Amino acid sequence: MRIQKCKGTRDLPPEEMRRFRQIEGVFRNTCLKWGYQEIRTPTIEYLHLFTSTGTLTPGTLSKVYSFLDWDGWSGERVVLRPDGTIPVARLYIDSATKEMLARLFYVTNIFIFEETGKETREKWQCGAELIGANSISADVELITIALETLKNTGLKNIELKLSHAGIIRALLTGFGLSPEEQGKVFDQILDGNVAVLSRLKGQTPELARLLTPLLDLKGESSGFLKNLKAVFNHNLPEFTPALDNFITITDLLTAMGQKYEIDIASGRGFEYYTGLIFQLFAGELKVGGGGRYNALIPLMGGGNIPASGFALYLDPLIGLIEPPRATAERILITVQDEQPGLMKSAFQAMKQLHEAGFVASLNLNAKTKETYKWRLEVRRKAPRFILSGKSGKRQQEVATIDDVLKLLGGQRAR
Secondary structure, rough: OOOOOOOOOOOOOOOHHHHHHHHHHHHHHHHHHOOOEOOOOOOEEEEEEHOOOOOOOOOOOOOOOEEEEEEEOEEEEEEEEEOHHHHHHHHHHHOOOOOOOOOEEEEEEOOOOOOOOOOEEEEEEEEEEEEOOOHHHHHHHHHHHHHHHHHHOOOOOOOEEEEEHHHHHHHHHOOOOOHHHHHHHHHHHHOOOOHHHHHHHHOHHHHHHHHHHHOOOEOOOHHHHHHHHHHHHHHOOHHHHHHHHHHHHHHHHOOOOOEEEHHHHOOOOOOOOOEEEEEEEEEOEEEEEEEEEOHHHHHOOOOOOOEEEEEEEEHHHHHHOOOOOOOEEEEEEEOOOOHHHHHHHHHHHHHHHHHOOOOOEEEEOOOOOOOOOOEEEEOOOOOEEEEOOOOOOEEEOOHHHHHHHHHHHHHHHO
């Protein structure tokens, strides 16, 4: 019987793994240049980490992989992490950096059950969190890092969409909805749930009158927001702080020459966000997103600490970027037979070639798709080495491996 992989999972063969590592490397280098430090959190966390804060919607919590972690006669219910940010917030609270500015980044996997098995249940992401700063510049810093990373992977025409959880929450709070209800109702409205919309309109006609133009709000400058502010200032002044924050952020992005689209409806699934929300698209594919979540750490008992962050989604990005070019020249080493002395010479030759920066491997006389530029034959008698190109032409007899390295160095320089 043929054994298949689990539904909703994917293998990463060598070609895709090279792309994975390329994105990971670009992301890591970008974060380090901006002063961020790398961390890693456990794959398994206690379930109450995600339930006690009320930051994940019931819909998300119903899709977590959970089980009992037995300890003697009792056990705690644990989960495969369904989110990357909440464990980082826990790490921050647990660490000595509490109440200090922390720039942190990570590469991790998260697990969300998807019942059809057609979508991936294990998702990889590169994430960055900026904890302890509550400023416009902090939000724009994260957007800039995300865009810089995508640009350095070779992607072009990335679209940046902006929304604001503060505006969405102010509107839904005006309808009398609790924080737990807000995310669910907002997503239902965006899905065209007429019953929910009709109920809200009946409860608060004045707010309902402003709801439709707000959801339809799209534009490429803060002018749209300023027009909206004029309406809200007259009718609903409680919207002003969130609108002012959004306007200041978009004005700064405009001054920096960054293109964006304001799309309030792109805030779907805002869950624990409290301020700016941004989404990154490559064509129709969503490749990243993030925002401000000032309420998360206080809800977790960590004090009044503001924070914001983002994640780039490796699964779609792997299929979008060009594969990295090989930087090292591959050399195939062959031996006349497997006599111990001869094999010792072959392994010593490989060690020196590796130290010199070449990729060298033994010819195992098996079928392979690996390509190589050079072929090095190790012989029992002098000359001990014969170096040739892949075609077998340009054969050169060489006495020592040092002479081989000199010859390869001269060929490299040409």
